[in-house]
Amino acid sequence: MLALARAPFPRRLLAAGVACGLAALPRPADAAAAQGPATAPAPGKLKLALLQISVGSDKAANLEHAERKIREAAGCGAKLICLPECFNSPYGASFFPAYAEEIPETAAAATEAAHPSTCMLIRVARQLGVYLVGGSIPEVDRATGNVYNCNVVVSPDGEIVCKHRKVHLFDIDVPGKITFRESDTLTAGDQLSLFDTPWGRVGVGICYDIRFPQYAHLLRLSGAHLLLYPGAFNMTTGPLHWELLARARAVDNQAFVAVPSPARDPNAGYQAWGHSSVIDPWGKVVATTEHEEAIVYAEVDLAEVDTPRQSIPVFDQKRDDLYTLKWTNARGGS
Numbered sequence: 001m002l003a004l005a006r007a008p009f010p011r012r013l014l015a016a017g018v019a020c021g022l023a024a025l026p027r028p029a030d031a032a033a034a035q036g037p038a039t040a041p042a043p044g045k046l047k048l049a050l051l052q053i054s055v056g057s058d059k060a061a062n063l064e065h066a067e068r069k070i071r072e073a074a075g076c077g078a079k080l081i082c083l084p085e086c087f088n089s090p091y092g093a094s095f096f097p098a099y100a101e102e103i104p105e106t107a108a109a110a111t112e113a114a115h116p117s118t119c120m121l122i123r124v125a126r127q128l129g130v131y132l133v134g135g136s137i138p139e140v141d142r143a144t145g146n147v148y149n150c151n152v153v154v155s156p157d158g159e160i161v162c163k164h165r166k167v168h169l170f171d172i173d174v175p176g177k178i179t180f181r182e183s184d185t186l187t188a189g190d191q192l193s194l195f196d197t198p199w200g201r202v203g204v205g206i207c208y209d210i211r212f213p214q215y216a217h218l219l220r221l222s223g224a225h226l227l228l229y230p231g232a233f234n235m236t237t238g239p240l241h242w243e244l245l246a247r248a249r250a251v252d253n254q255a256f257v258a259v260p261s262p263a264r265d266p267n268a269g270y271q272a273w274g275h276s277s278v279i280d281p282w283g284k285v286v287a288t289t290e291h292e293e294a295i296v297y298a299e300v301d302l303a304e305v306d307t308p309r310q311s312i313p314v315f316d317q318k319r320d321d322l323y324t325l326k327w328t329n330a331r332g333g334s
């Protein structure tokens with residue numbers, strides 16, 4: 001993984017993984033140029049699995065359960081296996097600091113005592129020879145004391161190829177329905193995250209990040225074929241927004257989108273919507289489920305992004321020269 005926090009846009013995307021500083025986002029012309037040297041791998045076919053698992057208050061039990069489900073998915077031939085948001089901890093601002101652990105920059109630095117969740121992902125990815133997307137876990141940076149909602153991705157040889165800290169914190173207040181403030185205990189990340197696989201380039205966000213089309217647009221400009229958003233929507237926003245947003249990001253960016261959620265726990269303070277799904281680049285839901293525990297499998301050919309991209313070439317036709325907000329006085333005058 002390479003973090004380019006203040007560097008020019010990704011002219012040096014690694015085959016392994018990439019994180020680019022959002023503070024250094026490109027002007028449109030630079031963005032087009034940035035795609036050149038950062039050639040994405042040729043897209044191809046893969047079997048994807050989304051693990052819609054139950055998560056409780058016992059962190060060790062959550063890790064064991066996740067490992068069992070990863071093994072089940074790998075046994076069924078999945079090569080890219082994705083866990084949901086907060087797979088080792090209940091989802092709630094008060095839980096994040098208590099469950100947080102460090103996430104090392106490299107696998108070589110990982111120890112069972114300090115990094116139990118990352119160690120599990122490294123060990124199992126290596127044993128099974130699969131890519132593991134660790135949905136998210138609360139991460140503490142001991143140097144600053146900051147806590148992040150962080151997704152770590154491990155390659156089949158057990159290397160950490162991506163570490164995405166949720167960029168947009170989930171702070172909402174829908175009167176009488178739901179108030180949630182991740183920012184009470186979390187700090188926002190500031191990086192755009194991608195990693196490469198033998199089947200194509202994958203862009204990563206976490207849950208609320210999916211509501212921001214600008215972020216997904218930059219993943220697409222960076223060459224992503226598949227956008228992965230582990231998420232835990234809820235009973236207020238889930239019914240109307242979960243599938244709509246996943247399909248919207250797929251159509252906007254003519255990319256596959258996958259959204260793994262935890263299973264719903266009717267006794268939890270925060271009830272996840274579930275409905276883990278995979279969407280194709282036309283916006284069609286190709287695999288989904290309800291709210292109970294399930295593994296959602298999808299055999300996808302990431303090369304299928306080419307047809308909508310060629311047939312409806314919105315990325316060539318967009319008018320970046322016009323998309324600047326200018327104040328005008330509709331009634332005339334100065």
Ligand SMILES: NC(=O)CC(=O)C(=O)O
Pocket residue numbers: 170206207208209211231232233234237238241
């Ligand atoms: N939990 C989230 O981050 C986002 C969510 O539930 C929503 O956007 O709705």
